[in-house]
Amino acid sequence: MDEAVGVESNQIHELGKRVMGNARLAEAYRSSTLRLYDHRRQAIAEVPGFEALRERARALKREVITHLDYYLEQFAASVERRGGKVHWAVDAREACALVIALARECGAKEVVKAKSMVSEEIELNHALETAGIRPVESDLGEYILQLANERPAHIVAPAIHKTRGDVADLFERHVDPHRAEEPEELTAVARQALRTVFAEAGMGVSGANFAVAETGTIVTVENEGNIRFSTTAPRVHVALVGIEKLIPRFQDLAVFLRLLGRSGTGQKLTSYTSILTGPRRLGEDGPDEMHVILIDNGRTRALADEKMREALYCIRCGACLNACPVYRKIGGHAYGWVYSGPIGALITPELAGLKQARELPFASSLCGACREVCPVKINIPDLLLHLRAQAQETAAATKPPGSPVREHTAMRLWAWLMTSSRRYAWSARWARIGQHLVARSGWIRSSRFFPLSAWTRDRDLPALAPRSFRQRWKDLESEEKDT
Amino acid sequence: MRVALFVTCLADQFYPGVSEATVKVLRRLGVEVSFDPAQTCCGQPAFNTGYREEARLVAARNLDLFANADADYIVSPSGSCTSMMRVFYRELFEHDPLRSAQAQAMAGRVFEFSEFVVKVLKVDDVGARFAHRVAYHDSCHLLRELGVAEEPRRLLRAVRDAELVELDDNRLCCGFGGTFAVKFPEVSAAMGADKIKAAAAIGAEYLVAGDSGCLMHLAGLIHRQGAKIKTIHLAEVLASH
Numbered sequence A: 001m002d003e004a005v006g007v008e009s010n011q012i013h014e015l016g017k018r019v020m021g022n023a024r025l026a027e028a029y030r031s032s033t034l035r036l037y038d039h040r041r042q043a044i045a046e047v048p049g050f051e052a053l054r055e056r057a058r059a060l061k062r063e064v065i066t067h068l069d070y071y072l073e074q075f076a077a078s079v080e081r082r083g084g085k086v087h088w089a090v091d092a093r094e095a096c097a098l099v100i101a102l103a104r105e106c107g108a109k110e111v112v113k114a115k116s117m118v119s120e121e122i123e124l125n126h127a128l129e130t131a132g133i134r135p136v137e138s139d140l141g142e143y144i145l146q147l148a149n150e151r152p153a154h155i156v157a158p159a160i161h162k163t164r165g166d167v168a169d170l171f172e173r174h175v176d177p178h179r180a181e182e183p184e185e186l187t188a189v190a191r192q193a194l195r196t197v198f199a200e201a202g203m204g205v206s207g208a209n210f211a212v213a214e215t216g217t218i219v220t221v222e223n224e225g226n227i228r229f230s231t232t233a234p235r236v237h238v239a240l241v242g243i244e245k246l247i248p249r250f251q252d253l254a255v256f257l258r259l260l261g262r263s264g265t266g267q268k269l270t271s272y273t274s275i276l277t278g279p280r281r282l283g284e285d286g287p288d289e290m291h292v293i294l295i296d297n298g299r300t301r302a303l304a305d306e307k308m309r310e311a312l313y314c315i316r317c318g319a320c321l322n323a324c325p326v327y328r329k330i331g332g333h334a335y336g337w338v339y340s341g342p343i344g345a346l347i348t349p350e351l352a353g354l355k356q357a358r359e360l361p362f363a364s365s366l367c368g369a370c371r372e373v374c375p376v377k378i379n380i381p382d383l384l385l386h387l388r389a390q391a392q393e394t395a396a397a398t399k400p401p402g403s404p405v406r407e408h409t410a411m412r413l414w415a416w417l418m419t420s421s422r423r424y425a426w427s428a429r430w431a432r433i434g435q436h437l438v439a440r441s442g443w444i445r446s447s448r449f450f451p452l453s454a455w456t457r458d459r460d461l462p463a464l465a466p467r468s469f470r471q472r473w474k475d476l477e478s479e480e481k482d483t
Numbered sequence B: 001m002r003v004a005l006f007v008t009c010l011a012d013q014f015y016p017g018v019s020e021a022t023v024k025v026l027r028r029l030g031v032e033v034s035f036d037p038a039q040t041c042c043g044q045p046a047f048n049t050g051y052r053e054e055a056r057l058v059a060a061r062n063l064d065l066f067a068n069a070d071a072d073y074i075v076s077p078s079g080s081c082t083s084m085m086r087v088f089y090r091e092l093f094e095h096d097p098l099r100s101a102q103a104q105a106m107a108g109r110v111f112e113f114s115e116f117v118v119k120v121l122k123v124d125d126v127g128a129r130f131a132h133r134v135a136y137h138d139s140c141h142l143l144r145e146l147g148v149a150e151e152p153r154r155l156l157r158a159v160r161d162a163e164l165v166e167l168d169d170n171r172l173c174c175g176f177g178g179t180f181a182v183k184f185p186e187v188s189a190a191m192g193a194d195k196i197k198a199a200a201a202i203g204a205e206y207l208v209a210g211d212s213g214c215l216m217h218l219a220g221l222i223h224r225q226g227a228k229i230k231t232i233h234l235a236e237v238l239a240s241h
């Protein structure tokens, strides 16, 4: 898929169908998500009191999000106290401009990037390139996507949809004409290509999994060691932090670290957990300068909605994506922006605006599998329902193809019929008469009119029973009296 | 004990046999069952699609109807409609003190059929016989909004000559999802096809569920595919002998 410009979430139907029609892609999503889902299940089974841990994490996040102004000030003061510098960015443009200014200041022509969803959100790579600075992704998955010119397909495993063969093709074309096939070889090719850049880059950019208000600490977790490298080797480290990433105290970290790895990949702990507090002090390793850019980009708008602010508790573990049967079918790119799956369906409309993403809240059967795995117990289906209501208020649904009326008109008519048993029975009678035209031996197999047309696309619809229950009730009543 | 039935519009119009089976089983257990023909729908189609105003109109009518019902309990052969009335009515009317008190009262009184039989009537064996290999499909609202998973299985295990088998990944959604089924028809159908495949893989003759919506979706797929497996509502299994 070509690099998308802007939010194309309303194309979810077409984009999703593309994945379902591609056996290789469909299988990649299916097997990878099922594997991660299963790993999670095994990992949490080993932890006694996992439920209590989730409750604790949720309570901590609720505390932070409810008093975010207080914790942000505390965090900023803590960072400065440890010699770091804090910057505030209202939106993506400001955040990118800050990174570019910092790169120019330290004369960096190349910037090493650690895997960071917020950097994808603000489209930092694009901004850097336009400014003549070369961004180099150090995370293997992100590196693959950079070569393929794609967005992440999953918030934790960005290249989840790429098979080994795809990666081999990409590397052969872009990196090393000697084709490598085995995973170890492929990793070696990437490492070789990145090593020279690593050594020379003057600036490293990372995200943050957590930001500790009490101590001004940035915490990152990963498995490859590239984040650690990108945040410590270059002379300047810039951490991009969405303002919802805060946790109150250093000791709270223990709660979240126990949840994050297990929920996301089924690991007790990821291989590397980097705890970064301020730039290097005398006699230590580390960057000379540490900058933290606190990014809003729509988050305070979400915060203003008392119901929707719950979505800001998210710690981006990816568990809800792996559990979601819809994500498994349509894949990450179908969600049309950087965040996908159930959490993408929540925060894309919040951050990018409901108009651009009005289809997303509807892309769910509301089965609740996401809520079941979420480490901070976000009531995702309930928030999706809430967003659906907002969607109908802010951007009216268009007329579905094959529908004689708009959706809202149909619903009004439906409510009118359902608020009187006479009208209800009357419409059922007409439907029984009408179905003689379309039903054959008890089934309706096709129709030109919505919603029948959509229902009968891949399945049949049983005809209405010859007599409804209410018509049969009289007989049942007399049966009761007879016995 | 007196029970007011909420049969659901789907069962009323498409599957009256499900409602009849519900009545039959309850009567067999000594319950006095009433049915008020003034009832229509619980309001879920509108609520599920984001039309809360329309949902409220239908829900409010239902609240009034059952507030006056001369019965100890309200029982419905649907996990989804029961969730609507127990969980979502309260949400729908959270800013309306009068209605929300009504919704609160209803929440304490409304039960899904299998949960009512096992939890309230304290019966596992309803005296049914059904000589088939059956797989129980957990409908999502029943499973996750009401937390009912064990009750239907207990009832099925007590059915003579029935063999209950478990689906691989039995918590997985069948893809119905109310209006999701027509908003994302391809995804919905693909999810349903997975469910049917899973049931066939363990040699089940019947897919049993507690929601007519899921069953209508699955039956429609099965009929289109010409597959052998059949669908049946839990109440119908329990009513047979």
Ligand code: SF4
Pocket (backbone or CB within 6 Å): A263, A313, A314, A315, A316, A317, A318, A319, A320, A321, A343, A370, A373, A374, A375, A376, A377, A378
């Ligand atoms: S919503 Fe919950 S499950 Fe999904 S990514 Fe966020 S924390 Fe993880």
